Amino acid sequence: MRKKLCVLLLGLCLISVSACGNKEVSGNSENAVASSEEGDAEDEDTVEGEDEAEDGNIGINIEDIAWEVDEGIVDGKRCVLLSYTNNSPCTIAGFEITFKERSDLTEEEKQAFYADIQEMFESDDEEIEELKEYPISMSAKTERVTDAGESVTNITCSYYTGYYSLKDINHYSLVEPDIATVRYVDEDNIYTVYYDYSSGKHSAESETEAAYQWPQTDLGSKIPKPDVKILESSLDMEELLMFDAYGMSLEQFDAYVKECKSMGYTVDPSGYEGFYSADNAEGYNIYLYYEEDDCAMSGTVESPYDKDEESSGDEESADTVSEDTEDADSDTYPDSDKKTVAGIRPEFKEAMDSYEAFYDEYCDFMKKYNANPSDRTLLDGYMDMLDRSVEMTEKFEAWDEGEMNDEELKYYLDVNNRVSKKMIDAMK
Known part of the structure; x- marks a missing residue:
């Protein structure tokens, strides 16, 4: 089991390296805008202006996605699961929510969490100390194609970057929504929209991608x-x-x-x-x-x-x-x-x-x-x-x-x- 924690830590390191190397997507979506060239704009009017400059408006709104997190049973095991309904007129190609450590989290709650993780992964004190260098976080992600009006259930919530399933609903209470990422299809292209729960703002990725990418080789x-x-x-x-x-x-x-x-x-x-x-x-x-x-x-x-x-x-x-x-x-x-x-x-x-x-x-x-x-x-x-x-x-x-x-x-x-x-x- 100890090597599982090593993989989790490796995933955290890779995410950190990837974030440092990619300047188009900000780790703090308060400043995330449609164009990286104007990433220093912080007021809401500027963010909306960037969206209007690209598409005229945001193609999908977080309010169009009704989601919830609760306990459920999968393959006979208790898990923490996310489900959502697509109330937008678009086909959703992917939906992800990251959760960050609650700002009012007490030291006692943190220590109880790390004690649970140490027991769960059979890790040593050194590995836990390394894990403490990262804020507690969780995530849920699905790439299931979801047409308008359809629902998706049993999306596994995971610790940190998504490598190991969240089993304890009490651990979910330690975090709060951070950033939602929605990928949707419009006229054979996939667009990406973010919603920052801290600022209450939407922002759009400046680049799109083809929905069907057949290889050229x-x-x-x-x-x-x-x-x-x-x-x-x-x-x-x-x-x-x-x-x-x-x-x-x-x-x-x-x-x-x-x-x-x-x-x-x-x-x-x-x-x-x-x-x-x-x-x-x-x-x-x-x-x-x-x-x-x-x-x-x-x-x-x-x-x-x-x-x-x-x-x-x-x-x-x-x-x-x-x-x-x-x-x-x-x-x-x-x-x-x-x-x-x-x-x-x-x-x-x-x-x-x-x-x-x-x-x-x-x-x-x-x-x-x-x-x-x-x-x-x-x-x-x-x-x-x-x-x-x-x-x-x-x-x-x-x-x-x-x-x-x-x-x-x-x-x-x-x-x-x-x-x-x-x-x-x-x-x-």
């Missing part, structure tokens, strides 16, 4: 185009493509997997509900993962490591593609993944294999990131990778809390050992 032609309203490409390079498709049901994900299989992604397949990974005859690899909370699909396409080496096996691979494609329509996920290894449950093996497959992808990305850490596109991709790594690690460690037979325990430890070695190698 050749990798985009290697997979089907997802039929969704919102698609964001977080990394678009010649050798690696990462994207997120929002507003997708699990049934649509299954249909997309079948499309990929019909394009030849049936070599060395691995898959189960909500996950599919395979190569094609040329050696291109796809990694598709369904995120139930956001009704979204995360996708990665990676070019072959060694095209010359891969081409030598094209004939054999093509035969494999032909055979596998014939069976693709009968079952979304390959039968080969359901084979039982002696003494190991199929679902256990699938979970272990998908965990290792993700960290293969993670380590490949980290090598690129370490070689060029100043690349902004890689930094954006890094944050996405960090979020996914936390989720995968939590799922992996959940098996450790259950019962495993001797063969499963050995497989678990072998996978953990291999992943650890790969992580060490990637960080060199």
Whole structure:
């Protein structure tokens, strides 16, 4: 559990570095305006003037979003959850609220909070002292596409930057709303509006982004185009493509997997509900993962490591593609993944294999990131990778809390050992 607090602290450090490097978005939204060039304007008339200069008015108002925070049960566990209803005429692409430490918080309340955190994360005194350097904060964020009149429930509230779920409603009482961020769609573009609860002011981001960002590199032609309203490409390079498709049901994900299989992604397949990974005859690899909370699909396409080496096996691979494609329509996920290894449950093996497959992808990305850490596109991709790594690690460690037979325990430890070695190698 201690490494979870380390990840939380790492996230806080990354947020601090990112904030220092980005001068367009102020950490204090009292001064946040549509243009960073006039960021020193502090009166309300100036802020409104900037909004009028860009759009004529703010496209969405915080009063159009009815939200609340309360306790709820998710997967049999008590959590602190946010829900909201979109009463605006727009489609919301994302909604986030950050909460800051209450100004009247007593030292006694703070010490009780840190004592709870220390027990929860099994951390030592040194780690808690490091955590105390940051004000207590919490956040709730969803990227679920929400049309006008629709509601979203069970949005997990998290400690600090959003890596670990808030379990105790009493901890929520230590904070108050700070900044709300709303991303909404208008004429195929996504606009971003902020609301500062301290000043009671709205402000608009000066830049917009396309709602559907299909990649420009050749990798985009290697997979089907997802039929969704919102698609964001977080990394678009010649050798690696990462994207997120929002507003997708699990049934649509299954249909997309079948499309990929019909394009030849049936070599060395691995898959189960909500996950599919395979190569094609040329050696291109796809990694598709369904995120139930956001009704979204995360996708990665990676070019072959060694095209010359891969081409030598094209004939054999093509035969494999032909055979596998014939069976693709009968079952979304390959039968080969359901084979039982002696003494190991199929679902256990699938979970272990998908965990290792993700960290293969993670380590490949980290090598690129370490070689060029100043690349902004890689930094954006890094944050996405960090979020996914936390989720995968939590799922992996959940098996450790259950019962495993001797063969499963050995497989678990072998996978953990291999992943650890790969992580060490990637960080060199």
